[in-house]
Amino acid sequence: MTDQASAAQDEGASFLVLGLLVIAGTVGSSATLHFPEVLLDPPSFAATLVTGDLIGVILSLAGLVVSGFVLMVLSRRIGTAHGRSAGAVLGRSLGTAHGRSAGAVLGRSLGVAAGTCWGISPLIGLLLIPLWMNDVGAGMSLLSWIAFAGAAVAAPLLLASWTMVLVRRDPRGRVLGVLGATGLSLTAARSSLWAVNAMLPPERGLYLTSAILTVAAMLMFPLWPAWLIRKGMTRRRASAVLAPLLVLGYATATIGLAPAPGGDGVPAVPSAAGSAVYLVAMTVPALLPMPVNETELDADRRRDLAIRPALPADATMERVDAGGVPSERICAGKTSAGRMILYLPGGGFIQPAGNGPRWLAAAISRETGACVLLAHYRLAPEHPYPAAMRDGVSAYRWLRLQGIPASRLAIVGDSAGGNLALTTALFLRGSGEALPAALVAISPVTDLTLRGETFRTLSDRDPVLTPGTIKLTFDSYTRGGTIDLRDPLLSPLYADLAGLPPTLLMAGTQEVLLSDVTRLGDRMREAGVPGETQVWPGMPHAWPLVVQEAPESRMAVARVAGFLARNLPTVR
Structure with a gap:
């Protein structure tokens, strides 16, 4: 086996592992902790969820941390071993002599930045667990907002850009990649509106728009890990079945497995189930x-x-x-x-x-x-x-x-x-x-x-x-x-x-x-x-x-x- 073939095989395996980690981490964190939206809620909510399934919360957040690390490693590997082909495409589009190196650097930088945000944000979530459980208020709000901005806004936007760079480099699963990048962009838009609504008085929030974005992001986001898994597979037909299954499974898990937090007060962010039912009621009176x-x-x-x-x-x-x-x-x-x-x-x-x-x-x-x-x-x-x-x-x-x-x-x-x-x-x-x-x-x-x-x-x-x-x-x-x-x-x-x-x-x-x-x-x-x-x-x-x-x-x-x-x- 040549060095290039071996590198391609390793790259495929990394994509596959990353896709599986993303699915496990996102579904698990949504089903156990409402992560990342719980970061905008009163701390008492998180405390009831953590004490209800502490092991599940830790494993889910740890899975997201590991997926961020895998993404950084994968981005560096693509940027060094396979930067030429990506750079060639960007070079032709930019018309510059340095397009190859520029494309490699861009892809590597976006991936590393996205992996950093994706990994550090749930790591902060792990650090918040003892604070939630012991009702420690000092600095908790700032940490929560930093984690939310990284996991729910910055990481999806960086991942969407990284995905589009790789889609231009490799035509395999191009449609799935573009749709996945769209899902990531919708996720960032949804999260940004969540944050805006959390800062406004509840009666002034934009909740119909929020419901539309929440449902759209919930249906489109799974296409991104489906694209990752497709990149690690050799059979095209399998990926055609994989995408709808992931969409259905992710939506079902997010809606059906979502726990009801305890504590006092009301949530800052409507649940995915609540948003979906309300939107359906508006659409089908x-x-x-x-x-x-x-x-x-x-x-x-x-x-x-x-x-x-x-x-x-x-x-x-x-x-x-x-x-x-x-x-x-x-x-x-x-x-x-x-x-x-x-x-x-x-x-x-x-x-x-x-x-x-x-x-x-x-x-x-x-x-x-x-x-x-x-x-x-x-x-x-x-x-x-x-x-x-x-x-x-x-x-x-x-x-x-x-x-x-x-x-x-x-x-x-x-x-x-x-x-x-x-x-x-x-x-x-x-x-x-x-x-x-x-x-x-x-x-x-x-x-x-x-x-x-x-x-x-x-x-x-x-x-x-x-x-x-x-x-x-x-x-x-x-x-x-x-x-x-x-x-x-x-x-x-x-x-x-x-x-x-x-x-x-x-x-x-x-x-x-x-x-x-x-x-x-x-x-x-x-x-x-x-x-x-x-x-x-x-x-x-x-x-x-x-x-x-x-x-x-x-x-x-x-x-x-x-x-x-x-x-x-x-x-x-």
């Missing part, structure tokens, strides 16, 4: 159908009646009459008597609760150790305001009559149910009755006058609450707007909020109700109501129900459970 007229509403109700109740395997359901309100007592996991959560589901005041609310009720029950009473309140337009709110009050009073003290009761609601959770508490306060220990309102309707800014600015980004749906639901509940829309028991934004129990408000950045939630949160702080307002980046309306596949849904349930645990001493 029929996946999240909401009625826009009474004919569609009647059809939806008939379909709902035909669906049999379904619950997780560890959950039980008992139908009860809660003071004249048909309800379901749902318990999941290990629950204790003497504690209860009243759950008022959404549906725009017009749709009955289906299996989505049942699954959410079961998840909350499992996380808190408390059973959940899912109340099926009367629906508009047959029963407009204040029927639903009065049913919420009746269900609460029934729970009190069962011997459950108010200090062991909480009210949770989503969307229209979030409105009812708030107005039920306001009615109870006005009646002089003992209030629940805590309130949770997920994407609540707080202002039926529709004066919120995001009803205009986000109307084209909300795949759930379209203008037609909003008109139907609000008109149905308010008798066509003929009643006082500023009535505090209809629009709690205009209520005197003083004296309400600790309240957790949650909203997604992609829903028209965002300003409803943030304005109410501001007024609650002014009134001295304890609690917090969480704005979740990239999430649509009522995402724990709408995008149950996303880690953010599991995270939101955990945040609800944590809030209730802090305010209900008897809840574990």
Whole structure:
């Protein structure tokens, strides 16, 4: 075997090893640590992920470090042993006498620089592990940003340039190489936008564009390691099968294996799953159908009646009459008597609760150790305001009559149910009755006058609450707007909020109700109501129900459970 043939064989083996290391490292780090996006998140998130799978995190980051080293070695080898052919191509295009050496130097420099960024950034991640686990704050933010800039922005751009130099040198797998370089460029663009969004207030982030770039990068990036592996293979047909398999496998692993971080607060970066589901919902509105007229509403109700109740395997359901309100007592996991959560589901005041609310009720029950009473309140337009709110009050009073003290009761609601959770508490306060220990309102309707800014600015980004749906639901509940829309028991934004129990408000950045939630949160702080307002980046309306596949849904349930645990001493 000649020296040139031996060098070519070694080069092919290096490409193959590099491609396999990149796949293993990127999939592993995404599935265990959300790397590199976790670098932009609160450190508490990383701590929960590290303690959950410490060995997996270390191995994945170590794999990325090794791949960076292999890339540097490979680049030097190509630059010295095979720089002539690359230089010849560049020399002809540049028309210079020194094109050969210039091409060799360029390829070597780009590869070494990319390998340095690719290797040092996860190495910093390894150094951050003990800091995350021991809650050391000093210097952590700076290290995280350096690692993120190197791994997620600089390295992909350098790798894209390096790839294009090699593609011009060797026509094998040229199309795959160009597509892979495009995927790297999209990855850098996606990461740059992530960083911008992380620095902006959540409600000002560019999350639709971010979702598009995230999905595009997720689908295109695997073509780069596919090109690397193709460079190390001799069979062309095998590489034709390899690329789609890597794309499918990488997307499946990134979405399906992504863990849900714990800790407090909300993520700085939407998950790949959350971005993908939101983008699909925006592209195919029929996946999240909401009625826009009474004919569609009647059809939806008939379909709902035909669906049999379904619950997780560890959950039980008992139908009860809660003071004249048909309800379901749902318990999941290990629950204790003497504690209860009243759950008022959404549906725009017009749709009955289906299996989505049942699954959410079961998840909350499992996380808190408390059973959940899912109340099926009367629906508009047959029963407009204040029927639903009065049913919420009746269900609460029934729970009190069962011997459950108010200090062991909480009210949770989503969307229209979030409105009812708030107005039920306001009615109870006005009646002089003992209030629940805590309130949770997920994407609540707080202002039926529709004066919120995001009803205009986000109307084209909300795949759930379209203008037609909003008109139907609000008109149905308010008798066509003929009643006082500023009535505090209809629009709690205009209520005197003083004296309400600790309240957790949650909203997604992609829903028209965002300003409803943030304005109410501001007024609650002014009134001295304890609690917090969480704005979740990239999430649509009522995402724990709408995008149950996303880690953010599991995270939101955990945040609800944590809030209730802090305010209900008897809840574990």
